[in-house]
Amino acid sequence: MNKTIIDPVSVSPDKEGVHPADAVCCPNDVSLVSEADRHTARDSSASGTGLLARVSPAPPPDDRTDCRPGPAGGADRVMASGAANAEIVSQAASTVRDGTAARQGPQERELRRFCDDLHRTLPRGYSFDEETLCIYDEHANKVCAPLRVMSQARRPDGTGWTIEIEFLDNDLRLQRLSVSHKQLNDRPKSILSEFADRAFRIHYLSENFLAFLMGWQHVPRSWRAEHPGWFKDPDGQTCFLEPDGTRYAPARAEVEVFLAGPRRSHPGRAGSLEGWQAEIGRRAVGNPALIFAISAALAGPLLRLAGVQTAGFNFYGSGASGKSLLLHVAMSCIGHPERVIPWAAATTGLQRLSAEAQDGLLALDGYPLQPDGRQVKTLLALGNDAGFGRAVLESDPDGGQRWRRVILSSSEAPLAESLRSGKKAPPAPLLRRVIDLPADTAAHGLIEELHGAPDGAGFARSMEVALRRHHGHLLPAFLDHLLTDPDATAAELSRTLPALAQDVQERCARGPVLSPTAEPAGAERFALVGHAGELAIRYGLLPLAQGSAREAALQMAALARHACSPTEWDRARAHAEVRRLIEDHRDRIVDLDAGPAAAIGFDPIGWQDDGHVYLRTDVVRNDVEEVDDLLASLDGILVPGGEARSRQYRMPATKVPDRPRVYRFEKAGLG
Structure with missing residues (x-):
């Protein structure tokens, strides 16, 4: 032409x-x-x-x-x-x-x-x-x-x-x-x-x-934003984008933001928020699993504020235990309840699905009892916060971007056991980020209170009918409240999340020995979901008593199984690994005491001053296998601060203008 x-x-x-x-x-x-x-x-x-x-x-x-x-x-x-x-x-x-x-x-x-x-x-x-x-x-x-x-x-x-x-x-x-x-x-x-x-x-x-x-x-x-979720422009103004391009922003936001390649249509909307509250929300009363699923559907926008990449929960069990109903209830907060993704579709489109679920919910139904190689690879990609499949973003041509998302999944057997049946040991990052929860612990599978239904099947049928009548309203209303002042929300989250995570750990210390909530990373994910639900209750969006979402998160955490295997990173080896990182990248670590960072002629991967070495988080995570295990072994020399997530540090603008996230290590402790 x-x-x-x-x-x-x-x-x-x-x-x-x-x-x-x-x-x-x-x-x-x-x-x-x-x-x-x-x-x-x-x-x-x-x-x-x-x-x-x-x-x-x-x-x-x-x-x-x-x-x-x-x-x-x-x-x-x-x-x-x-x-x-x-x-x-x-x-x-x-x-x-x-x-x-x-x-x-x-x-x-x-x-x-x-x-x-x-x-x-x-x-x-x-x-x-x-x-x-x-x-x-x-x-x-x-x-x-x-x-x-x-x-x-x-x-x-x-x-x-x-x-x-x-x-x-x-x-x-x-x-x-x-x-x-x-x-x-x-x-x-x-x-x-x-x-x-x-x-x-x-x-x-x-x-x-x-x-x-x-x-x-x-x-x-x-x-132009490349994917849904949070976007911050060069002037520091923040907004949130849904997959269809709908934008939520504080009133002070002045410059428009458009999503590149938005989904042509919204996931779906029917009925009203009031109808959803009356017919679905009220029937969550007395059902901790439903409260937890609803809270998880709202927790995606909090991931970035908390410094968490992936918070995943897999409900496993055979027969009609209510697993699919749980996923449909969660999805109804966002769009049509039947837009839950089969695991088979995720094996070929996880990159696209991950992009659309950035800072949101990825609901996957039916992980097979005997997965094939591609399904295993997909599951492992989820554990590494990655997308797997055909790359769809111009800015991410290799499909290597790390994604933030809340994952709700269902399977017949625990994901860890499915991997072991294929003679593959489940990696520690997967066990921390996608936690197995049994689906047969209540009186009717995942359902405790039937609210007048004759049995669990009748409850599920009436709920499915109600979900088709009313859906797609809760998350938009939640974002309306959240985006009035996202900075205040982030500050509150930073104050309350550690205490709630500690409550999770203490509650679960009395439970099974093999619980992923014994570690801060696992407890933090349940705490984040509980906090999202409590915010929705406070906003008047959930017809529940204050404290219901927190209690539901604690009850679900107490059911968690399959803790991570003991780490191979002992203290001495972890210290040696950090020293190796510093030595390998010495030429790209800026000495802050020697002059302003703006005077350098290369892209730094870290900084140092008289007392500390600061390494970019993305560099450390790309260079080290099982980095969370490494960091857990560095207590005493890893100095957090300035971020909701305890292990990260936000560089002050007086030292580095763009304030990157780093891991801060004490020089004296490295030897």
Whole structure:
């Protein structure tokens, strides 16, 4: 394809204003109207009667695919709009006509906002007609269906420039598309294919349409995030992104953030939060396993604040013990309850699933009793906080990024035993990060209180029906509260998590000897889940008594089995290993007492001053096998501070401006 950009107004159109050759055609095209009719239509558009009066029925708004700044004040929750149903649209049309905009529904307000923004921001010489739902150039040639360029986004390092586009598809649903500058240059036909797949009408020649996209002036700039979860821009402003691109941010956030390659649709939403609370949340009362699963579904955003990578819990047991119900209840906090991933799918798509579950929940059902080699490799990747499978991120071409996620899993046998049956010893990181919990300890498997159901099966059936009626509301409401002041949440977590983890250890010290909660890392993961549930109770989102989530986490922790094997890192060997690390990387360790770090000409892996050596956490973890065992053997010379996770240290800005996370070692103790 000729990549030369042609001025769209210099190309001669055919007599109907449409270029037949090389045009992208979609169904339900709208014919041109006369110039007089078009002026009349524009007048009606200005009064708000054009588009909304013509909206046709479409599926209910069960997904969110757009990302825009929200209103000032409170948490900035960014909601995209799907098409409204017939009743809502008819009401919206009448309220728009009589000027009572306050009576419009959210979908109609979004459509009105989109049209107003489009009229306001179109490049000079172009116009938008709400009657024909078409953009025209200055020669009255059709260009395309309604579309606007929202922003120019880039990564914090200045790469990955993209055009963020908002448009109406053929069902009059607002959608969003990211088009990279690289894609415009190297693969322009792929852009047209993306639009065609969404039934978006393009009337211009391909080259002219791409020139139109590039011709938008005075477009605001924004940041590009590579994966969902937490994002911090170079100015230190923080936000949280869901997999569909929905953004949550404090009210003070000023610059927009867009997610690269967002999921096209939200995991699903139905019913209401109040309905979920009444029909699901209240039936968790008296059922610690359900409370724990709900709390785990909310704990993902706390991982980064606590400095934890993966917190995984596998419920094992044969027969109908309620394992799948537990996963469905957890998933209902986020989206449709049946979007739980089979373990078989994880073996081929763990990299993508891990990316989508960053700072969130990864629910996996049915790890086999006799796993094959690929399933074992997938399980081990989870234990190493890694993704396994085809790499999907441009910024992570080798698929080697470490992921933060809460994992809820089910299996017939403990994961540790499944590995041993294949003559493979379960590694210590896996046993710490994905903890086995039996699923047959309550009166009805995982269920204690039936709330009027005749038996466990009846309880599960009625719950599944309720889950299909109400889902997808709890996590968004939780994030609304959490993002009002994430710094305060992080400070509270830093204060309360160690004490709750200590409670877990003390409670479990009276239980089985082989408990992973005997170590701080295992206890901390249960404490984190309990804290998430307590926050939701305090926010008024869970109809439970304060302390219920904490007690549920303690009860689940007491059931944990399969502690880590004794470590091979004794004190002397651990000290020697740290000395080796320092010696191997001596040329890239900056002496802070010699001058400012900004004066160096290389990328440092560590720093030192008179009393300490500071090594980047990623360097240590990439260089040392079973690094947690190593660090556990360094008590006395490993000096924590400045981070919620006890073993890390956050460098002060006075020493290193970007404040990296490091492990701080006392020089005197290393010998």
